[in-house]
Amino acid sequence: MAEQVPKSVLFACLGNTCQSPTAEAVFKKMRKWRIDSAATSTYEIGNPPDYRGQSCIEKHGVSMSHAGLVTREDFAAFDYTLCMHESNQRDLNRESNQVKNGKAKIEPLGSCDPQKQLIIEDRFYGNDSDFKKKKKKTVHQQCVRCCKAFLEKTY
Template identity: 60%
Template sequence: MAKKMLRSVLFACLGNICWSLIAEAAFRKLVTDQNVSDNWRIDSAATSTYDRGNPPDFRGQSCMKRHGTPMSHVAWWVTEEDFTTSDYILCMDESNLRDLKRKSNQVKNCKAKTELLGNYDPQKQLAIEDPYYGNDSDFEVVYQQCARCCRAFLEKAH
């Protein structure tokens, strides 16, 4: 039997305490439910150092618990190595994308395909809005969009 190729995806947002974590957790649950988690290396990171070392936002954790998806993570930022070891870096909005493109241009041997997670949204909502200044319903909207995008991404990346 041929060994499946390991793929890697890194989800990125500004602080790595809200939306990228929701995307990471949603994708992790999806690949686990589809019994393909052994084929993926999954993580998330920030485009800034604002929240380095912080745990996930409590509203995001509550949202994910409601969906039966636990989330544990300590915020960290995208490193130069991520661009050389990740197949995909999927970010949440145009600001994240600009930051990541600027960083990737400084990396030799960059192999990561860096793009918006929203590019995979069947409902064509390209930007995933930052829920940080919102309420529980904003986190739910982010979860629903991330879940849709992750399903479509997984189908395309298979």
């Protein structure tokens, strides 16, 4: 019997310092897929994920990584590309239209949110309390809700 290849997902946001690395870390804890995150711009390339997001995620027993820029090869390598904001989706769609063998389905992660919050909030310019577990509306909580709903939708 042939071994089943795991599905794959790439999470993308503008700088890959806050939202997409958080979604990547949350998803890694939920499912054994091929998972990565990347930026749609070069603004933060080479910088680590936001220290506040890292601190929040580490409390959940997962580590964050900081990938580079979304590449054209990513559109052929991943089954799904889940973005955090509609501007990310526009950038990704524009880039994917230039790829002949692209297979990645591009959609906002927030489109899966049972609370109908389409945009995964960008807390980069917020304060430390925006990353605390006790807050009702954190990047982490949004990502958990949306990733769970995404998995339910894909199975």
